[in-house]
Amino acid sequence: MKNLLALSLKTVQGELYVLDQTLLPHQQHWVHCTTVMQMVTLIQRLQLRGAPAIGIGASLLLAYRATQGDSREQLLQAAEILRAARPTAVNLMNNLDAMIRALQQADFADAAVACAEALFAEDVALCQRMAEHGAALVQPKERLLTHCNTGGLATAGVGTALGVISLAQQQGKTIQLWVDETRPLLQGGRLTAWECQQLGIPFQLICDNMAGMLMARGEVDRLFVGADRIAANGDFANKVGTYSLAVLAHYHNIPFYVVAPHTTIDLSCPDGSAIPIEQRAADEVRGVRGAFGQTLWAPEQAPVFNPAFDVTPACLVSGWVLDTGVYSQADIQTGILQQFASKSQQAMV
CATH class of the missing domain: 3.40.50.10470 (Translation initiation factor eif-2b; domain 2)
Structure with missing residues (x-):
């Protein structure tokens, strides 16, 4: 996965980090996120928040899990768990739908990474x-x-x-x-x-x-x-x-x-x-x-x-x-x- 950098999300050498927004403005602490339930907790506790950021964070976590060898079935189950993390933010649902389509491809791990990176780049462009x-x-x-x-x-x-x-x-x-x-x-x-x-x-x-x-x-x-x-x-x-x-x-x-x-x-x-x-x-x-x-x-x-x-x-x-x-x-x-x-x-x- 490419090195990506946003104000609240970053990937470094394939690893995913989330800025804990509950500690702002006085502390800037990056949480190393590696599991689905950890991402769910980060979202539900508003350590990661904002509709676009939530969707991108969930997508990057799925991509990371794909690089760690999770099976297609495990990743599809993970997507449904992440979908329920915050019910109002539709960006989360839309991004996960895109990731699920990527997971249907034969080379699903590479496709998941490419999809998550594309969603990140798309949001940067949309914001501008x-x-x-x-x-x-x-x-x-x-x-x-x-x-x-x-x-x-x-x-x-x-x-x-x-x-x-x-x-x-x-x-x-x-x-x-x-x-x-x-x-x-x-x-x-x-x-x-x-x-x-x-x-x-x-x-x-x-x-x-x-x-x-x-x-x-x-x-x-x-x-x-x-x-x-x-x-x-x-x-x-x-x-x-x-x-x-x-x-x-x-x-x-x-x-x-x-x-x-x-x-x-x-x-x-x-x-x-x-x-x-x-x-x-x-x-x-x-x-x-x-x-x-x-x-x-x-x-x-x-x-x-x-x-x-x-x-x-x-x-x-x-x-x-x-x-x-x-x-x-x-x-x-x-x-x-x-x-x-x-x-x-x-x-x-």
Whole structure:
């Protein structure tokens, strides 16, 4: 396997390493990942997170196992175990489907490696094209707002929404970024803020419930968020709290964009009601856990509702920034998402 390097994933002399995102921003620790169950744990504990990165990480692990002599049957079983690791992120399902097709070939080990490497390279290219399309929307000196983490930590490339924002800054547009802390796991505060420091993006960290006040004061010009799954009608699932931002942006007449590769489109979901929403552990809401340990601020047995994602309806979206271009609600109503997803599926057969 080639030596590959992304912000959260790398392969070195055929070995796979994952940057433990739960220890950021204060510790950078690479985990040597060698087994299927280890990868499942890394994904479920959010040590590896971000829809594209999850799919690529799972694919690289299958490729690594193929180089270690696992049989076709063992690899196919492993793919199904990995598929169940995070149910909402459709990139994981799409990438594993591509790997399964590779495993049907006679030289399945070499085919698995080639497929995983191709998926990695594809994501790098998709991220760059999304960044270029989205950055063209940003005007000089705009104040942008984003939610969760959508940068290089979540992909193999420059990211989705944060990739757009980073390129706009590189183009000299002198933007200012509001970064939602993103409760309950603080991916904005821990990860996006860290990436912004690395990239030189001027930012200010805010609590999630401050966004509406900023919009009312006229201090937000445009929003960019990512997606874990886009339904055929343009509805999309993203980190919980995204829907609230979309409603606020709609009320205040502020452009709201979702940025994602075409590989995030799921034609099997006709609309957002068909997107499975992952429920996570109660302790994530009762308190906080990080490199410092764990702190509980709620009663230990307090009942908790903890969906990882919410669904934003297409009617609240100003535009879909894909690697193929920027599309309006009128475009979406013509069925353009189905065209892109169908072409993608045909190319992967």
